[in-house]
Amino acid sequence: MEDRDWLILTLLYENGNITKTAQDLYISQPALTSRIKQIENEFQVKLLIRGSKGVTFTPQGEYLVTYAKEMLLKLRETKENILNLNNTVKGTLRIGTSRFLAEHKLPRMLNSFKEKQTDVDFKIMSSFASNIINLVSNHDVHVGFHRGDDHWLGSEHILYREKLYIFSKNKININDLPNIPRIVHKQESANRGSIHQWWTEKYGQPPLIAAEVDHVNACKEMVIHGLGYALLPSSFVSDDDHLHKYDITLNNGEPLLxxxxxxxxxxxxxxxxxxxxxxxxxxxxxxDKLA
Known part of the structure; x- marks a missing residue:
């Protein structure tokens, strides 16, 4: 097996589809199929089971995928360590980031760093905040940019803090929130611990979830159109949105951050x-955005 074979197996395992894997590798589907057949002949085993919805791996195939992932990691670490021996700042920096930080903070930050360190390239992986910790823990990225209260055992540096607020189109009584429709977004899960603490301290029943959307902008639009209230940082809402804003505090008086x-x-x-x-x-x- 060659290092390209390792990449073929790992990508095919992730995609579960030969056509998509060929596209990701910029090779033809017949060329990919031929290479898989050569690997099977080399080990004299069947690696894949083809079905109408894609491919699944045999136990022998899954074993080879595990080996391939280990070899790709060792190859990457070897290249990085060799560059490191030169005592220069050079190589590819792998960064995991939440979507918001990728859009609003990271580009300017990377540009400024690139001006100082011209021999550095970047590989960016954008994901939900809840997945950034896994990317760093598994060594898929060197550094992660994350927003939320997910527990992290490694090293960290606080960039800034911002308050969460209740936003609604119409005036509401926050004591009656359990009976008012709530719009939630997936990014909210990054603060699920502190949000859960606040809710259980204030109310004795679950929230009335009216809708769950993928992105915070879709959540805000639903609030603007009067479909419910939402918990949002003030950085996502402008005066032009004409929404009512209510403070959120824990029983100890601390704001929800x-x-x-x-x-x-x-x-x-x-x-x-x-x-x-x-x-x-x-x-x-x-x-900090605490206003």
Whole structure:
């Protein structure tokens, strides 16, 4: 097997589809099928079971996928360590980020770092905030940018804090929230711990969920059109939206906060490129949004 075979197997396992995998690898479908057949002949086993909805791996195939993932990781680590021996800031920095930070914070940050470190490239993986911790923990990325209160055991640096508010089109009595339709969005799950604490402290019944949407902008639009209230940071809402805003506080008087942070594993700092980037981000000044 060659390193390209390792990539073929891991991508095919993730996609479960030969056509999509061929597209991802920029090769023809017959060429991919031929290469899979050669791998099967080399090990004298059947790797795949083809069905109408895609492909599944045999036990022998899954074993090879595990091996392929390990070899790709070792190859990547070897390349990074060799670059590191030169004591220069060079290589590809892998970053995981939530969608909001990818849109509003990361581009300017990366541009400023690139101006200082011209030999650094970036590989960005955008995902829901709840998945960023997994990306960092599994060494899929060097650094993660995350908003929320998910528990993280590694190193972190707080970028800024912002308050969550209740927003609604019409005036409401927040004591009556359990009886008012609520619009939730998937990004809200990053703060599920603190939101759950606030709700259970204030109310003795579950919320009345009217709709659940993928993106915070869709959530806000539903609120604007009077379909329910939502819990949102003020950075997502402008005066032009003409929404009523209500404070959220815990029983101890503390506001409900969404915290934006950079997370990483301490051992990743052994790489010059990671250490340089982490120190660069720590030198930046972010403003808390607590109004």
């Amino acid at each position: 969404r915290i934006a942070r950079m997370i990483y594993l301490e051992e990743s700092l052994e790489l010059n490129v990671v250490r340089a980037f982490v120190n660069f981000v720590k030198s930046l000044k972010f403003r």
